[in-house]
Ligand SMILES: [Zn+2]
């Protein structure tokens with residue numbers, strides 16, 4: 145299916161797996177739509193500069209459950225367009241009551257800078273408000289989301305945020321790593337709400353998932369070869385061995401990705 149959209153870039157990874165990317169923004173955010181037999185799952189809803197539902201409506205008629213990798217402003221942008229949103233307990237408070245630790249001025253500044261595509265008239269950076277609302281349900285480590293032939297397993301992978309989750313698609317071998325693992329720009333665990341210790345444990349955890357054919361992070365390059373998981377495993381070992389797993393130790397660069405504590 146070919147979709148041309150002024151803001152979103154749609155990539156058919158497989159006939160039933162779509163990346164919906166926002167290359168017009170410096171964060172280069174990806175959301176992912178996974179079609180099943182009776183329902184679909186949307187992993188994150190993007191920046192909220194434009195309405196992602198316009199795109200998902202063109203891709204499927206199936207009912208959509210939204211899985212939140214974590215509650216940061218660039219992952220919950222169009223949450224308000226969907227009825228059934230799910231989040232891990234660890235990030236539930238921020239979803240319901242708002243994101244803490246960043247002023248609204250900072251959020252608006254980050255949302256509206258370095259944009260290289262025309263934004264819709266509906267986007268006003270001076271009044272932009274991140275989504276707030278109650279989830280339809282909570283995600284737990286080990287939950288299996290049954291889409292029929294397609295089954296997804298939820299991994300609780302905290303560190304970048306307390307309730308961060310990664311999603312493994314058994315049918316395709318795709319591992320969606322949110323902001324736990326992506327390339328090009330540093331993975332952040334330097335805010336008070338982050339935990340370098342948890343992040344390193346989570347990297348070890350995903351490195352041990354068998355059968356991964358491709359890794360999809362939420363930013364930058366779309367699709368990383370599974371060898372990055374071996375690199376994540378050795379990076380975790382290196383950081384632990386050298387006592388670098390704590391706030392203030394800076395940016396640590398590995399083959400294919402970097403982390404900032
Ligand atoms: Zn994040």
Ligand SMILES: [Zn+2]
Pocket residue numbers: 216218219323362363
């Ligand atoms: Zn992010």
